[in-house]
Amino acid sequence: MFQSPRRLCSALLQRDASGLRRLPAPGLRRPSSPPAAAPRPASPRLLAAASAASGAVRSCSRTVRSMGTGTSRLYSALAKTLNSSAASQHPEYLVSPDPEHLEPIDPKELLEECRAVLHTRPPRYQRDFVDLRTDCSSTHPPIRVMQWNILAQALGEGKDNFVQCPVEALKWEERKCLILEEILAYQPDILCLQEVDHYFDTFQPLLSRLGYQGTFFPKPWSPCLDVEHNNGPDGCALFFLQNRFKLINSANIRLTAMTLKTNQVAIAQTLECKESGRQFCIAVTHLKARTGWERFRSAQGCDLLQNLQNITQGAKIPLIVCGDFNAEPTEEVYKHFASSSLNLNSAYKLLSADGQSEPPYTTWKIRTSGECRHTLDYIWYSKHALNVRSALDLLTEEQIGPNRLPSFNYPSDHLSLVCDFSFTEEPDGLL
Ligand SMILES: NC(=O)C1=CN([C@@H]2O[C@H](COP(=O)(O)OP(=O)(O)OC[C@H]3O[C@@H](n4cnc5c(N)ncnc54)[C@H](OP(=O)(O)O)[C@@H]3O)[C@@H](O)[C@H]2O)C=CC1
Numbered sequence: 001m002f003q004s005p006r007r008l009c010s011a012l013l014q015r016d017a018s019g020l021r022r023l024p025a026p027g028l029r030r031p032s033s034p035p036a037a038a039p040r041p042a043s044p045r046l047l048a049a050a051s052a053a054s055g056a057v058r059s060c061s062r063t064v065r066s067m068g069t070g071t072s073r074l075y076s077a078l079a080k081t082l083n084s085s086a087a088s089q090h091p092e093y094l095v096s097p098d099p100e101h102l103e104p105i106d107p108k109e110l111l112e113e114c115r116a117v118l119h120t121r122p123p124r125y126q127r128d129f130v131d132l133r134t135d136c137s138s139t140h141p142p143i144r145v146m147q148w149n150i151l152a153q154a155l156g157e158g159k160d161n162f163v164q165c166p167v168e169a170l171k172w173e174e175r176k177c178l179i180l181e182e183i184l185a186y187q188p189d190i191l192c193l194q195e196v197d198h199y200f201d202t203f204q205p206l207l208s209r210l211g212y213q214g215t216f217f218p219k220p221w222s223p224c225l226d227v228e229h230n231n232g233p234d235g236c237a238l239f240f241l242q243n244r245f246k247l248i249n250s251a252n253i254r255l256t257a258m259t260l261k262t263n264q265v266a267i268a269q270t271l272e273c274k275e276s277g278r279q280f281c282i283a284v285t286h287l288k289a290r291t292g293w294e295r296f297r298s299a300q301g302c303d304l305l306q307n308l309q310n311i312t313q314g315a316k317i318p319l320i321v322c323g324d325f326n327a328e329p330t331e332e333v334y335k336h337f338a339s340s341s342l343n344l345n346s347a348y349k350l351l352s353a354d355g356q357s358e359p360p361y362t363t364w365k366i367r368t369s370g371e372c373r374h375t376l377d378y379i380w381y382s383k384h385a386l387n388v389r390s391a392l393d394l395l396t397e398e399q400i401g402p403n404r405l406p407s408f409n410y411p412s413d414h415l416s417l418v419c420d421f422s423f424t425e426e427p428d429g430l431l
């Protein structure tokens with residue numbers, strides 16, 4: 001459904017000083033200042049419709065989980081949407097309650113709506129794909145995977161203490177458009193998200209209309225629920241494009257640490273590529289945060305690896321694991337993943353000159369305790385079964401700016417990681 005930027009022809013490849021070829025970023029960037037004659041929708045029709053539809057689904061289906069203030073928020077959000085001018089001008093959205101059956105959205109139209117909402121903000125940062133191909137033999141289109149801790153709205157406003165980020169930069173109605181703009185710009189086939197606390201009212205309805213199938217697994221005791229006016233618990237979400245993959249099996253995993261159930265979760269799904277018939281497993285997780293919890297994270301990592309051993313039938317099925325591991329590469333949990341019998345490599349290491357070093361940061365923020373610059377987010381992949389064809393470069397320190405993240409032009413304190421994968425040619429080779 002997407003016209004993917006990865007299909008850029010090789011004539012557009014450029015070499016930079018590091019010798020890596022850089023693919024120009026997709027042509028979907030918000031212009032730095034809106035052209036005077038640019039048509040702007042009168043109201044954010046698609047964005048409003050998504051909220052209306054999901055509200056109706058939740059109120060009709062009786063599947064709403066009781067989550068204290070979260071549930072009442074959803075009902076008030078529904079009432080608000082019913083009264084909104086967009087909803088009253090487009091009543092058809094209110095009588096089609098199931099987002100599965102809503103009309104598909106043209107991604108360009110949604111992007112235009114996002115840009116209209118964001119027209120007072122500075123432009124999106126430019127990021128380029130770095131070409132990492134060692135051969136060009138693959139005949140099938142690559143699988144583009146996005147890993148992103150999008151920052152839970154309740155945590156950003158209520159708990160995170162981003163002292164240099166103005167509260168106006170965190171307004172959900174605009175921040176959600178920055179998140180959507182990032183997704184629409186890179187058009188991943190698979191999206192692995194953490195800190196999702198707007199699944200039912202935003203991401204599930206909108207992304208399903210863009211052709212994705214989604215799964216959400218909330219944290220059992222999400223810290224979002226402690227925040228006044230929260231929108232429900234945060235958790236991991238996994239989306240894949242239905243026209244590219246068939247779901248073979250799906251597991252929601254509550255991670256354990258030393259046999260004790262923890263507050264952290266993972267989703268693991270086995271997908272089959274419709275083009276090639278090849279199967280692979282994709283997993284998303286968000287491990288326990290904060291210093292002092294290194295052994296706990298390590299135990300959670302071991303539990304996840306054990307689950308993935310079972311799901312991949314002892315590494316027979318190629319695997320991609322995306323996550324906010326809340327662990328620097330020096331930590332034990334990182335070492336467990338790097339040395340696992342699942343034969344995993346971390347994709348973003350391939351951006352370094354020697355292919356052995358993780359990037360200097362994937363998250364950068366200023367809290368009351370000071371500046372926090374860390375590498376915590378990873379995309380692991382089966383190194384014998386999959387090739388990384390390209391990876392999206394990170395933002396530079398200059399682009400991130402002195403107030404760090406989040407900001408008026410980047411919606412999360414974590415950067416998105418995006419990679420294009422292809423299968424190696426020998427499906428029966430050692431994984
Ligand atoms: N009701 C109950 O019985 C229970 C409730 N709880 C609730 O769960 C919460 C703990 O949940 P848990 O999953 O272990 O949380 P974590 O320690 O994993 O952190 C939760 C979030 O806080 C962010 N974070 C990390 N460092 C900081 C910081 N220095 N300041 C502010 N935020 C930070 C993390 O973001 P990132 O990953 O981006 O760093 C993460 O998303 C408790 O606050 C409690 O509210 C827990 C157990 C039982």
Ligand SMILES: [Mg+2]
Pocket residue numbers: 149151152155195
């Ligand atoms: Mg966070």
